[in-house]
Structures are given as structure tokens and as C-alpha cells.
Amino acid sequence: MKSNLLKKHAKSFYWASFFLSSNTLDKCSSLYNFCRTLDDIVDDDDNLDIKEGIFSKFKKDFENKNLDNQIIKDMWSLIDSEGISYQIVIDLFDGVETDLKEKVVINSKKDLIVYSYRVAGTVGLMMSKIMKVKNKEALKGAIDLGIAMQLTNIARDVCEDKARNRQYIEHDFSSIRAIINESQAFYEKSFTSISSIPVKSRFSVIVARRVYRKIGDYILKQNNIDNYNKAGKIYVPVFEKVIQTFLSIIDFIKLLFIKNLNYNSQLNHNILEQEINLNERI
8 A cells, every 4th residue: 555655654644644535645645655765765875876876867757757657657646636836846856855965964044944845845735735725825834834844853863864964953952952942933833724724634634733743842851962862763652642633623623713814924934935936836
């Protein structure tokens, strides 16, 4: 099944996927498989020249619509059926290619937000297209949720990234705490936009948002860099996922009362739009 990679590598998303229809889950799994393939290319232990060659071939095969590759075929099927902008997928390639270096160092907030948009905001946007979101303001909120989740990933994976010679933030607990706090603005901003997701898919996104956000709380519980370094990859335990799922019912009810969605631009999006024309992507 297409959801096998989702089950193996994305435990929080897989938990939330139980609340999707089988058709929507199938499409989301196709998207995840495409994204996972890209990630696996750059995260492989092969030398850089080999990875660059594999990445270049995969990108060329995508651009040339090589439908002999099932993952590319499924992705093009999504692009055509869901009205996904080709430029969004190219943004995703650009983001992943950022990591295709001997050493990766991100030095500014602007670069971090642009990177997070490219590798994750794009995915949030494409997921929203799959879920039939039409409201442009809500689609901006989907980008926010993707960025929030990527900032959570960065906070969780500092040790893993250091081993791969990548530094998105400093390897100290104050920087980790700061990036989790930064993610909160994006999680908050994304909330009302979920009201524009059709009801049949809405609860899944509410659950995913709550569970993923909770990862940040479990990181902060480490209190210091020594505990953090010893903790390994931090996950939300099943009992906490159950609690967050029940709390998601309250969020679902709250969103039923949102009548007019007005996405007010904020500083972080102004920073992003210095590099990315969001209206063109949406």
C-alpha cells in the first residue's frame, strides 16, 4: 500500500491519517512517497557526487514526465487532478537541493523561513489542494502549518543534522527553545484557516496540528542540552496522542463558528514574500 512509507517514517501524520477518507489518504500517501524519495536521496550515506547525480536524474525524470517511474507518475497524476502549480513542486526541489552540500549552514531568519517554506510549506499547500481547499487565505494558512511543522523538525533533529554536517540553528538549548517559540506563531496563524477545509478532511488536519505541535513541548521538557543530546529522536507517546485527539474535538467545534476567514499578513510572511510570490503558487 502507498501508506506504508507514511506508517514507517511519519508516525504523527500516520496517526492523523486514520481520519481521512481512503481516496484522500491514497492521494496524500502518493505525495508523501514523492517527498520521501527526495529526502532519502539527500540523506543517503553515499558521497556527494553520487547523490547529486541521483537527484539530478530524478528531477529531470520529473520534468520530462518519465511515467515509467511509478512515484513520478503518481505525482503528475496529483498535479493534473488537483490543480497543483508546477512551480510549487520546483520550490520543493529547490528546498531539498539546499541540503545537497558537504556543509549546510543557515545564518538568518529569512533564509530559515524560506527554506522551511520550500521543504514543508509547499507540502502543506499541496495537501490543501488534495483536500479541495479553495480559499486563498486558507491556502496561506496551510503554508504556515507546513512551516511550523518544519521548525519543529529542526528543533527535534539538531543532533541528527549535526551528524550530517547541517546547521539550521545553533546546537544549544536556548536556540532550540527559540525555534520552538518561533514555530508557535505559525501554528497559531494556521488555526482559523483549517475552517476552510471540507468537513470530511478537517479533523485529520486538526489532529496532525495538535500532535505535531506537542513534539515541541516534549523537547522543552528536556530542560537542557545534555538531556536533549541523550534523549534521541523525540516522539509524542501514544497516550498523549489520544489526549490530543480528544482535545481536537474542541478545536473542531470552535472552527464551526468561524464565518469569515481574513488572513492578516504578518512579519514572517512579509519576509517570505521577499523571495517567493505566494499568490503565484496559490
